Ligand code: FPP
């Protein structure tokens with residue numbers, strides 16, 4: 001089954017609320033300034049996975065579903081995610097995302113910076129609508145951590161000697177923290193106790209770690225039409241991720257010099273990237289990275305199974321499986 005079909009099946013039970021989140025998102029993402037509105041409309045025309053929206057809503061079903069708080073919270077986290085992608089594409093000088101030209105490619109960096117800021121401001125207003133001080137703090141901590149993750153990524157670029165621990169710290173900050181915040185925030189607004197809030201934070205963290213490791217695998221194994229961005233991007237940008245760390249550990253034979261050139265002088269040796277991507281695919285790097293993703297998924301599953309066996313727990317459990325097998 002395709003990724004889109006799997007997600008629509010999984011999200012069928014919360015579809016009306018996902019639509020309500022989408023409506024609120026679109027309403028807030030609309031500006032009276034034509035150029036800003038056009039840039040925002042360009043993003044709204046692309047189909048994301050809405051994973052953060054769904055996770056926020058589904059987590060609430062494990063506690064006491066308070067829809068009036070969950071809708072602005074979900075829309076806020078989804079919009080924060082989009083704001084961070086718009087800024088990330090400027091930093092990466094990326095040309096395509098979700099199969100469409102990026103905002104920076106189509107409208108230029110100035111508009112992309114301002115659209116990211118606009119979304120960021122609108123996120124703050126959605127968070128204010130939740131009307132819960134703990135969520136204000138969670139939002140601030142999440143933004144700060146995302147920025148730290150993005151800075152770590154900048155510092156790590158061009159460094160071949162990247163440690164496994166540093167890689168985990170980076171993906172925890174740039175990806176897993178926001179996913180954990182969706183679950184933690186949802187638990188907070190639905191009246192969970194402190195222990196449940198912490199459990200659900202850990203659930204989201206582990207799911208987020210699995211998600212980003214698979215993202216880094218797809219950068220090697222995926223094809224451009226499916227993942228919506230060119231494969232081999234990380235390597236081209238001098239970014240060392242888990243499949244490469246493992247590939248170098250298991251068999252750098254004859255490839256270390258080429259990898260060093262590509263990583264340390266990004267953009268200068270793009271002709272070497274396809275053969276290095278093929279080399280990583282042929283070795284143990286992908287399998288070893290997938291084992292780590294499965295480890296985090298299993299941790300997420302163990303935590304999930306301590307919650308009551310409601311229908312949505314099954315959906316969340318299938319969502320964990322989906323994260324491991326997804327194609328985009
Ligand atoms: C995409 O991951 C990028 C992120 C998850 C976070 C980037 C965060 C920022 C730029 C700072 C936050 C900014 C605001 C306005 C809150 P990736 O680079 O692994 O994925 P990709 O290959 O799709 O780019």
Ligand code: MG
Pocket residue numbers: 088089092
């Ligand atoms: Mg990026």
